[in-house]
Structures are given as structure tokens and as C-alpha cells.
Amino acid sequence: MRRFIEENFHNFNAGELKSCAESLSTFLSSGGRLMVTLAGAMSTAGIGITLAPAIRAGLVHAISCTGANLEEDLFRVLGDGNQQRIDWRDLNAEDEMELENRVTDTSIPEQVIRDVETQLVEVWQDSKSSKPPHEYFYQILPEDDSSWLCAAREMRIPVFTPGWADSTMGNIFSARLIDGTLQDSSVITNDLDRMTQLADWYRSQNTPLGFLQVGGGIAGDFAVCVVPMLRQDLLEDVPRWSWFAQISESRPSYGGYSGAPPNEKISWQKLGPETPRFVIESDASIVLPLLLQYLLDGQ
Numbered sequence: 001m002r003r004f005i006e007e008n009f010h011n012f013n014a015g016e017l018k019s020c021a022e023s024l025s026t027f028l029s030s031g032g033r034l035m036v037t038l039a040g041a042m043s044t045a046g047i048g049i050t051l052a053p054a055i056r057a058g059l060v061h062a063i064s065c066t067g068a069n070l071e072e073d074l075f076r077v078l079g080d081g082n083q084q085r086i087d088w089r090d091l092n093a094e095d096e097m098e099l100e101n102r103v104t105d106t107s108i109p110e111q112v113i114r115d116v117e118t119q120l121v122e123v124w125q126d127s128k129s130s131k132p133p134h135e136y137f138y139q140i141l142p143e144d145d146s147s148w149l150c151a152a153r154e155m156r157i158p159v160f161t162p163g164w165a166d167s168t169m170g171n172i173f174s175a176r177l178i179d180g181t182l183q184d185s186s187v188i189t190n191d192l193d194r195m196t197q198l199a200d201w202y203r204s205q206n207t208p209l210g211f212l213q214v215g216g217g218i219a220g221d222f223a224v225c226v227v228p229m230l231r232q233d234l235l236e237d238v239p240r241w242s243w244f245a246q247i248s249e250s251r252p253s254y255g256g257y258s259g260a261p262p263n264e265k266i267s268w269q270k271l272g273p274e275t276p277r278f279v280i281e282s283d284a285s286i287v288l289p290l291l292l293q294y295l296l297d298g299q
Contacts (some may be wrong), residue, residue: 001290002297013282020245020278021294024210027243027276028059028295032208034243037223038065039215043072044083044103045285048148050292055151059295062201063152064160064223067133067167070149071116072108074137077144079112101168116140117172124173127187132194133169134159158201162191162222191222198226203238210243212291214284216250216259228269240271245278247287 002021009018028034038047043065054060076083084107086099101108119140127136138153152159164170176182189197202209213220230236250259262277271277280287 001293005290005294013280013287016278016280017282017287017290020280021291023276023278024212024243024245024291025295025298027208027210029298030208032210032243033061033205034059034210034212035062035064035223036060036212037214037219038063038069039217039219040066040284041068041072041103041106042214042284042288043069043076043148044106044108046076046146047285047288048073048076048144048146048151050289050296051148052146052151053296054292055148055155055157057296057299058155059292059299060157062158062160062223063148064162064219066217066219067161067164067170069219070134070137070159070161070164071167071169072103073147073149074116074141075108075112077142077147077150078116078140079109083108113168116169120169120172121176121181124176124182124187130186130189130193132159132189133161133164136188158197160194160198160223162194163218164188166218195222195226195229198223199230202226202230203236208239208242211241211245213244213246213248214288215248216246216256220246224265224270231269240269241275243276244271245280247280247282247284247291249281249283 005018005021009015051060086102086105086107088102088105096102099107100110101113120136123136123139134149137149141147141149141153144150165174173182173188177185211224213224224241227238227240230238244262244265246262248259250256252259252261261279262271265271266273
């Protein structure tokens with residue numbers, strides 16, 4: 001893949017991908033460390049097939065993800081790859097009524113979700129302390145080579161999931177609090193605690209830190225903001241993010257953060273003028289595996 005990209009990707013988004021891959025490869029080989037943030041439905045898209053090896057190869061050192069990406073990696077593993085593929089462009093409203101939990105071209109079986117619920121409710125009930133949601137997922141997650149969650153558990157890299165309540169399992173957790181099955185919401189670490197832990201992680205790093213933002217939304221917003229918080233609110237002299245790339249098809253002219261170009265982040269003290277910056281305006285389900293495989297081929 002590395003040779004293919006170098007020989008064939010020269011212009012437009014392909015050229016930007018090549019430049020990004022070359023720069024990130026140099027950054028990592030020079031001792032830099034990388035946070036990857038996952039928005040959208042990358043886990044349902046099977047990103048673990050390339051992300052898991054990248055984590056195990058020491059190319060990814062932290063993850064920030066939506067609750068959906070966290071749980072959908074688990075759903076894939078426990079569903080044994082039996083998710084239904086759908087010709088979604090030809091569906092009508094009546095067709096939708098026959099489906100379960102559609103994510104574009106994939107249907108997540110309701111039974112898988114309910115099986116996960118049964119197992120998680122038990123570990124939540126048994127918990128004697130506050131933990132982030134992924135640590136409970138680890139307790140029921142079987143080993144799987146294509147699971148990025150398995151790789152994160154194995155390599156003990158930090159995983160941050162801001163806004164976890166906005167997910168299927170977050171909804172279920174809330175429902176079990178409402179019906180009294182669960183009594184204590186504090187067994188799940190809240191976002192404020194996780195930001196404090198993210199700040200501790202950022203401070204503890206003694207090497208340049210890079211930021212690969214896949215899509216936009218809370219997964220990227222939460223993680224990238226740790227730097228201006230430390231610099232502007234705590235007045236600490238920490239470095240800005242030292243490398244940055246964004247894979248997104250959103251347009252900045254619509255005013256959405258997901259499309260905000262890297263230069264805008266300079267004004268917020270997230271990046272510096274000297275920070276290498278890349279924007280690949282393309283489908284992340286295509287681009288991210290190519291980028292990760294490029295890095296893996298350089299090992």
C-alpha cells in the first residue's frame with residue numbers, strides 16, 4: 001500500500017493523503033506520539049481491521065471516540081460478524097420498519113444489543129468504583145484480532161469517550177437508573193473527570209503529540225480542547241499539538257466545527273503556526289485504512 005500510494009497519489013485529495021502519510025510517518029519515526037479521534041460510524045465500517053494492528057504496532061497512543069464507535073466495535077465482535085448488509089439507497093419507509101438498528105448499509109441485530117446489555121448490567125451492578133465506560137466493556141470483550149478495543153486493552157492506551165450518554169449503551173444505562181435496576185450513576189466516570197484525566201495524560205507526555213481527527217463532533221472537540229484549557233485557563237506552559245490532520249467531508253462555510261480548517265485552531269491555541277497541518281476532504285472509511293496501512297508498511 002505504501003508503494004502504491006507513493007506511485008499513484010499525487011493530486012487533489014489523493015495528493016493530500018500522500019503528503020499527510022509521509023509527514024505522519026516522519027513524525028512518528030522521530031519519536032512523536034499520536035491521538036486518533038473517531039466520529040461517525042467507523043467501528044461499524046470495520047476500522048479495527050487496520051486500527052487494531054496500528055495500535056499493536058505502537059503507532060497510536062490514545063483514542064478519543066464517540067459512544068457509538070466504542071460500543072459498535074463490541075457489537076461487531078459479539079455479533080460474530082453477522083451484521084446484515086443493506087441496499088440502503090432503495091429503501092422506503094415500509095422497508096425501514098422491517099430492519100433493526102440501521103447504520104447506513106449495515107443492520108446491527110437487536111439481540112446482540114440486548115445480550116451486551118445483560119452482561120454490562122451485571123458488571124455495572126458489581127462495580128465498587130467509578131470507571132470510564134470502556135473499562136466495563138473490556139470485562140465482557142472476547143479477544144479478536146480485528147477489534148481496536150481489544151488492541152487498546154492489550155496495549156493499555158488511554159481511551160476517552162466524551163458524551164457517552166449519547167449512545168445505545170448510554171441510553172440503556174440511563175433506563176436502568178430510571179427503572180431502579182441500577183442505583184448509582186457515579187459508577188460511570190463523567191466528562192469532567194475524564195477531562196481532568198486527559199489533562200494529566202497530556203502533561204505526562206515528554207514527546208511531541210500529534211492529533212488525527214477522523215470526522216468532527218465531540219470526539220475531536222473534547223480531546224483537542226485539552227491544550228487551550230491547560231494554556232489559557234490554567235496558564236500552564238504546555239506545548240500545543242505538534243502535528244494535525246483531519247479527514248472530513250464537511251464544509252467550513254456552513255459554520256460547523258466538523259469542517260473547520262486547521263488554521264482556525266491556531267486562533268484557539270490548539271495548534272501553532274509551525275504545526276504541520278493536513279485536511280483530506282474525503283470518505284474516512286476509505287482514507288483512514290489507507291493511511292494506517294501506509295504507516296504499518298513502513299514498520
